[in-house]
Amino acid sequence: MILLEKRKQTSQFWTYVTPILAVVLTMIFGGVLFAILGKDPVLAIKTIFWDPVFGEFAFYYRPEVLKKAAPLILIAIGLSYGFKAGIWNIGAEGQYIIGAICAAGVALSFYPTEGRWFIFPLMIVAGIAGGMIWAMVPALLRVYFKTNEILVSLMLVYVADVLIKAFSIGLMRNPDGHGFPGSRNLNDYPAAANLELIAGTGLHWGVIAAIGVVVASYAILARHQFGFHVRLTGESPRAAGFAGVNANRLIMVCFLISGGLAGVAGMFEVSGPAAQILGSFPSAYGFTAIIVAFLGRLNPIGILLAGLLLALTYVGGSAAETAMNIPSATIQIFQGMLLFVLLSVDVLTDYRLRWVARSGGV
Amino acid sequence: MNDRVLRLTGLTKAYPGVVANDDVSFDIGKGEVHALLGENGAGKSTLVKMIYGLVKPDSGSMELNGTPYHPQEPRQARANGVAMVFQHFSLFDAMSVAENIALGMETPPTPRDLAHQIREVSQTYGLPLDPHKIVGGLSAGERQRVEIIRCLLQNPKLLIMDEPTSVLTPQEVDILFKTLRQLKAEGTSILYISHKLDEIRAICDTATILRLGKKVDTCTPAEKSARELAEMMVGASFASPQRHDRELGPVLLSVNGLSVPAADAFGTALRNISFDIQAGEILGIGGVAGNGQDELLAAISGETRVPSGMMTMNGQDIGQWGPNARRQLGVLCAPEERLGHAAAPNMSLTENAMMTGATRQGLVSNGILNWTKARNFAQDIISAFDVRTPGPQNAARSLSGGNLQKFVIGREVLQNPDVLVVNQPTWGVDAAAAASIRQALLDLATQGAAVVVISQDLDELIEISDRFGALNVGRIDKIVPMRGLTIDEIGLMMGGAGTDV
Numbered sequence: 001m002i003l004l005e006k007r008k009q010t011s012q013f014w015t016y017v018t019p020i021l022a023v024v025l026t027m028i029f030g031g032v033l034f035a036i037l038g039k040d041p042v043l044a045i046k047t048i049f050w051d052p053v054f055g056e057f058a059f060y061y062r063p064e065v066l067k068k069a070a071p072l073i074l075i076a077i078g079l080s081y082g083f084k085a086g087i088w089n090i091g092a093e094g095q096y097i098i099g100a101i102c103a104a105g106v107a108l109s110f111y112p113t114e115g116r117w118f119i120f121p122l123m124i125v126a127g128i129a130g131g132m133i134w135a136m137v138p139a140l141l142r143v144y145f146k147t148n149e150i151l152v153s154l155m156l157v158y159v160a161d162v163l164i165k166a167f168s169i170g171l172m173r174n175p176d177g178h179g180f181p182g183s184r185n186l187n188d189y190p191a192a193a194n195l196e197l198i199a200g201t202g203l204h205w206g207v208i209a210a211i212g213v214v215v216a217s218y219a220i221l222a223r224h225q226f227g228f229h230v231r232l233t234g235e236s237p238r239a240a241g242f243a244g245v246n247a248n249r250l251i252m253v254c255f256l257i258s259g260g261l262a263g264v265a266g267m268f269e270v271s272g273p274a275a276q277i278l279g280s281f282p283s284a285y286g287f288t289a290i291i292v293a294f295l296g297r298l299n300p301i302g303i304l305l306a307g308l309l310l311a312l313t314y315v316g317g318s319a320a321e322t323a324m325n326i327p328s329a330t331i332q333i334f335q336g337m338l339l340f341v342l343l344s345v346d347v348l349t350d351y352r353l354r355w356v357a358r359s360g361g362v
Numbered sequence: 363m364n365d366r367v368l369r370l371t372g373l374t375k376a377y378p379g380v381v382a383n384d385d386v387s388f389d390i391g392k393g394e395v396h397a398l399l400g401e402n403g404a405g406k407s408t409l410v411k412m413i414y415g416l417v418k419p420d421s422g423s424m425e426l427n428g429t430p431y432h433p434q435e436p437r438q439a440r441a442n443g444v445a446m447v448f449q450h451f452s453l454f455d456a457m458s459v460a461e462n463i464a465l466g467m468e469t470p471p472t473p474r475d476l477a478h479q480i481r482e483v484s485q486t487y488g489l490p491l492d493p494h495k496i497v498g499g500l501s502a503g504e505r506q507r508v509e510i511i512r513c514l515l516q517n518p519k520l521l522i523m524d525e526p527t528s529v530l531t532p533q534e535v536d537i538l539f540k541t542l543r544q545l546k547a548e549g550t551s552i553l554y555i556s557h558k559l560d561e562i563r564a565i566c567d568t569a570t571i572l573r574l575g576k577k578v579d580t581c582t583p584a585e586k587s588a589r590e591l592a593e594m595m596v597g598a599s600f601a602s603p604q605r606h607d608r609e610l611g612p613v614l615l616s617v618n619g620l621s622v623p624a625a626d627a628f629g630t631a632l633r634n635i636s637f638d639i640q641a642g643e644i645l646g647i648g649g650v651a652g653n654g655q656d657e658l659l660a661a662i663s664g665e666t667r668v669p670s671g672m673m674t675m676n677g678q679d680i681g682q683w684g685p686n687a688r689r690q691l692g693v694l695c696a697p698e699e700r701l702g703h704a705a706a707p708n709m710s711l712t713e714n715a716m717m718t719g720a721t722r723q724g725l726v727s728n729g730i731l732n733w734t735k736a737r738n739f740a741q742d743i744i745s746a747f748d749v750r751t752p753g754p755q756n757a758a759r760s761l762s763g764g765n766l767q768k769f770v771i772g773r774e775v776l777q778n779p780d781v782l783v784v785n786q787p788t789w790g791v792d793a794a795a796a797a798s799i800r801q802a803l804l805d806l807a808t809q810g811a812a813v814v815v816i817s818q819d820l821d822e823l824i825e826i827s828d829r830f831g832a833l834n835v836g837r838i839d840k841i842v843p844m845r846g847l848t849i850d851e852i853g854l855m856m857g858g859a860g861t862d863v
Contacts, residue, residue, distance in 0.1 A: 009757045010708055225729045228716065235706040241665045242695075242703055243717040244686035 004351040014349045019295050019302065022342035023309065029341070030334050039324055047323055048316030048331075061315050063202025067273050068285075069311035070206040071096070071265035073304055075289035077213050078261030080298040082254035085233040089255055091138065091153030092262040093286025094160035095131035099263025100270035101160075101167055102130030104183055104277045107192035108172055111184060119191040123267055131263015132256050134160065139255035143248045149255075157286070165279040172277050183277040186270065194272035206268030210307075213261065217300040230254070262286060291339045310335065365392045366428070367520055367551045368413070368444075373422035375408050382408035384575040385422070390520065395542065395552045397562045397583060399595050400572035401792040403750065403762045406555050409572070410522050413553070414446045415439035427519070437468065445513035446522040449790060451505050455498035455628055462497055463512045483514050487541045498628035502651035502818075503534040510541070521545065522553045525790055527561055531650045532820060532853045539565055557792055559588035560821070573597050592793040603800040603825060606808050611641025614812045615662070615693065615781045620672045622661055630654040632661060633836045639781065639812040644803065646827025646844060647816045649856055654836040655816045656698065659785045662814070663695035664688045675781065686721045692780030694718070696770050698789065698816075700763065704770040707759035711751065714758050715740035715773060722777045739776075747772035748798065764791040768799060775802050782806060785816040800826050820852055832856045 027049070031041030052061035075092045082089045089095075103123040110119050138152035172183040186192045197203050221227035233240040233250055241247060265285065274282050292310050296302030317331030368390040375383045383405045390396045400406045411417040413424065415433030424431045426442055433439040436446075453462050460477050464470035471479065477493040484491045489507045497505065506526065513521055527535045542552055542565060556562055562569060563583045571579045571594050579594050586594075589602075620635040632654050639645050649655060660666040662673070664685035673681045675691050683691075697703040705714045716736040720726045725736045740754035747768040751761055758766055771787055787803065788796035804826055807813050816833075817823050823830060824844065831841035834857035 008760045223731055223733075225720070225726050225731055228713070228731060232706055232709070232713075232717065235708055236702045238699070238703045239706045239717065242663060242685065242697060243720075244664070244684050244689075246684070 001355075003354040004347065005354050006351055011349050011352075015297060018345045018348055019297060019306070019342060021345050021348075022295070022338060025341045025345065026334065026338045029337055033330070033333065034326070037326065037330070039326060044320055044324060044326060047320040048313060048334075052312055052316045052319060059200070061319065063196070063200060064315045065308065065311045066202035066207055067204065067311075068314050069307045070204070070210040071269055071285045072289050072292050072310055073210040073307035074206065074213055074265040074268075075258075075262045075286055076292035076296065076303045076307060077210075077217050077300060078258035079289055079293045080217070080296070080300070080303060081230050081257050083234075083293055084298050085230045085250060085254055086237070087251050087254045088150045089135065089138070089153050089258045090150050090290065091135070091155075091157045091286070092258060092289055093284065094153070094157035095134045095259040095262035096266040096269075096286045097157075097160040097164050097281065098134040099127035099131040099266030100274070100281060101164055101172075101266075101277060102263070103127035103267035104172060104186065104270045107186055107189060107271065108183060110191065111189055114191060116191040120194075120271075123192060123271060124264060127263045127265075127267025128260040129263070131259040131261070131266065133259075134263070135255040135259020136252070139252045143251055149251075164277060164281055168277050168279050168281075174276075181279060185275045187272075187275040192271050194268050204268065204272050206265065206272060209264065209268065211304075214300045214304045221300065226253070262289075288335060291335055291342075294339065295342055310338075313338075366390070367392050367394075367426065368431075368553075369425040370409075370413075371423050371425070373409065373412060373419045373424070375405075375412060375417060375419050381575050383412070383419070383572075386572070386575075386577045387422075388570045388577060388580060390551050390553060391567075392551055393546050393549045394568060395546055395554055395566045397566035397569035398553060398555045398572065399559075399562065399569050399591065401595055401764075401794060403574075403765070404572040404595070404792075405575040406572055407524075408575075410446065410524065410553065410555065413439070413520075414444060414522060440468075440516055440518075443517070443519035444522070445516055445518035445520070447506065447509045447513055447524065447526060449524040451509055453497045453505055453508060456496065458494050458496055459491060459500075459508050460493040462508055463493075463515065466512050467515070479515060480511055483511050487511075487514065487544055488537060489541055501653075503530050506530070506538075510538075514545075518550060520551045520553060522555075524555045525557070526554070527556065527558060530818075531856050532849055534650070535561070557790075557796070558819075558821070559583075559591045559793065562591065563588060571595055595792070596794045601797070601801070603797055603804055605804055605826070608642040608808055610643055611810055613638045613640050614676060615639050615814075616674045617662075618672055618674070620658075620661060620668060622657060622666055622668055625657075625666075630657055630836045632657050635836075635838050637831065637838065637841055639814060641780075641810045641812055642807055643829070644807050644813045644815060644827045645841070646823035646830045647814060647833055647838065648818065648820060648823050648830065648852060649816075649833030651818055653833045653857075655785055655818075655833060657836070658833065659695055659697055659783055659816060662688075662693065662781075662783050663697070664693075689718065689721050689777075692778075694722075694774040694777055694779035694782050696774050696782070696784040696787065698785035700766050700770055701759060705758040705766060708757055710757055711740045711744070711749075711754040711761075711769060712737045714769070715743060715754070718773060719777060743769055743772040743776055746776060747802070764795040767791050768795055771799050771802065775806055779806070779811055781812045781814070783814040783816070786818065787815060788817075788819060788822060796822070820849065823852075830855075 027045050031045055034041045034044040052058060052065060075096060079089060079092055103126045106123045106126040134156060137156060138149040141147040141152050142149040168183060169181040174182060174184045194204050229240060229245045229250060232243055233245055269282060270277060288310055292303055292306045296306035313331055313334055320326045321328050366389050371387050373383050373386045386409060398406050408417060412419050415436045415438050460473060460480060464476055470476060480493040489511060491504060491507045491511060526538060530538060554566055566583050569581050569583045570577055583591060616638045618636050620632055622632040624631040630653060661668050664683055668681040670679050670681045675693055680688055701707045716725055719739050723739050725732050737754050744751060744754060749765050749769045751765060774782055787799050803813050815827060827844045829841050830844045830847060831838040832855040
C-alpha cells in the first residue's frame, strides 16, 4: 500500500524536480501515444524536442522558438502574479487579442505617416491599455459584485475572438486588399513593424521585453513589498488582511498586470510575426501561457524555461506534422498532457510517498 | 475479568531529528480517567496518534483488552472501540449536525434514525444538541458536543480527548465533566489531555507525565498541587507571573458605541461596545467562543473599518485607518488563529516577522524589503521569547502550537506597542509557555502600554487583568474591576450560554 504523508515543510528539492519529472513523463506518455498512432515514438520525440534546437535545420527553427516563446513568457509572467495570489485570470487570450486590435488600430490610423519614434511606442501603450481594459471587466465585476473572475475572464475570450473577426472583415480591412479579409500588413509599414533586430536570430522587441519582464518580476517577487503581498495573499488571505493588504486593490492590480502584459504580447505579435489583424490571428498563446506559468512554478526563471519548452513543442510539433505526418491536434494533446502530469506529480512537493506493508491489523 | 483496557509497552516513535516518544509504557484501566500531561513537544500528540492509528510506532506494542492491537488507520481504531475528540474540530460549517456526524460513520443509518440516535445520546449524557441545526451557527461548546456525540455513537471503550475544555464556559465545563463522570461510571475509559492542571486534579484518576518524549512519572493528580504537577511537567521550577503595582496613565484607546454588522451568515455582529483603556492597564474580555471575539479584534486591528467616531487612539479617530496606519500609531494585535491569520503557515519565520513588523521595525523602505533586518528581527523574537526552532528560515507550520504562539505574541510585544490586543494568547499552550506569555503581557503593562486580553480561559483573565468585561452575542454590557469577582458572577456575565439550546 502506498501512503501519502504530509511533509512538515514544502520540499524545495521536489519543487524544482517535479516540472522536470513532468516533462519526462509527458515524453514517455507521448511516445506511447505516437506508438499507438503507428509512428516511431523515439523519432517523433526527437523531431519535436531535439531537431528544432540541434538538428540540421536548427538555423531555421531556433528563431521561431524565440518568437513563439516571447508572447508565452510575457503572458505567463503576468498571469503568475494573480495565480500566486489565488486570483484566476483565465482570459489572457482575450486580453492578448484586444491588445493586438488596439495596437493595430493605432498603426492603421497613422498609416502611412512616417515617425516610428512615436508610432511604435504609442502602439505599445495602446496594446497595454487594451489588455488592461479587457482585464478590468472581470476584476471590477469581482470586486464590486463578487462574480467569479474565472468565468467572466474566460467568456470575454470569445467576445474578443468575435471582435477580431469582425475587425478583420470590417473596420480594419485592407482597402487595397481586393476585398480579402485582413488588415494591411504591418511588416510593410516601417513605422509600425516589429521586425527582427538582428536578421536570422528571431530577436524582436517582444523578446527583449520578455527578458526585461522576467528580470523585473524576479526582483519584485524577491525584494518588493508588492511581491511579498502577492505571495502572502496566496498563502493565506486572512493573514494578508491582517498584514494590511487591501484584497480588492490587489485583485485589480493583478488583473492590470496580467491584462497589460497579455495586451503588449498581442501588440508585438500583430506588428511582428502575425503582421496583420486576421480572423485566424495566431491564437492559444493566452491559454498555453497558463501551462507555462504552472510548469514554471510561477517563478520568473521557471517561466522563462517553460516558455521556451512550450514554444519548442509548437515549433517541433509543426515540424513533426510535416516530416512524419503526425496530426496537428497531437501537439495540443501533448501540451494538455503536460499540464495534467505536472498537476499530478505536484503532490510530491507537499507529500512524501511511503510504502507500507499491508498487515492484518488487530 | 480483565480490568485493564489499554496497555502500552515500550512505544517508540522517531522522526528525522527528533525522538517523539521514547520507550513509553503505561496502562489505562477500565473506567479510568487517565491524564496525559506534558509540555508542548513532549510527545503527547504523537502518543495519542499512535493509539488512534494515525501514526505507526517504530517499536513497542499495544494491547487492547488483553489482545495485541496494531491499528493501521483510525477506522480500525474506531472499530476496536477507540474514539477521539480532537482539539481542532473537523466539521463542515454549511452542513447540519446530523450530516456532519453521518460523514464520520462507516455505515450511517438513515437520516431519521440518526437524528433519533443523536437525540437519545444527547439526552442520556446531558449534552443538549439539535441534530438539524447548521454547524456554522453553533458555539464552540456546541461544536465540541457534535464531536463527542459522534464518538459516543460508536460506544467507545476508550475515549481520547485533546484539550477539551479550552473552548468552554465554566458552566459548559461542568456539563462536560458530568458527562465524563457518567461515561466513567458506565465503564468507559478516558484518556484526557489538558494543560489545565486544576481540571486534571478534579477529574482524573491517574496522570502520566511525559517530558521530551519519555515518561517521567505517574501520579494521582488529586494528591498533588497544580504547581507540583506543572513542575513535574517542565522538570524544573518556574516563576509564576508577577504582578507589579502599576500607575495608570492617560486613556489611550477609546471605543465608543462600536457596532459592526456581521460579515457573513456565520459571523457575529458587534453591538454598541464601549470602553476606554488607560496606559498601564490590562482589560480582560471573557466570553464563549463565537460571541464576537474575532470581530472585535478585527475592528481594532483595522481589518474591519468602522465608521468615524467609534474608535480613537490618543484622541485621533482611527476607525477608517488600515492595519498598517494603526500599527504606526502604536495599536498592535495578535489574533487567535495562529496558522492562517496571525501567521502564514508555509512561510518562514523571517517572512512572518516581515508580515506585521514591516512598518514599525523599518523593514521596508520605498517598497523595498530588507530581508536581513527581517531575519534579525525574527531572530530577536526567537531568542527573547525562547521559541524552540532550528532557526528563522523554518516555516511557521513546522513549529508546535505553543512555540508559534510565543513567536506571534513576541513579534507584537517586541514592537513596543502602546496598545496591544491579544485574542486567546495561551490557547493550547503549556503551563510554562503560558506563564511566560502572561508575564510578557504584565511587563508590557508595567512599561505603560494598554493591554486588552480577549480570552476564554478565565483563570488567565483572573490572573492578569485589572478590569473585566464579557462578550455576549457581540455585546459587552458592563466592565467591572476584576478584583472580587467570583467565578459564578463571571459565568453570569458571560450569559451562562451553553446551558440553553
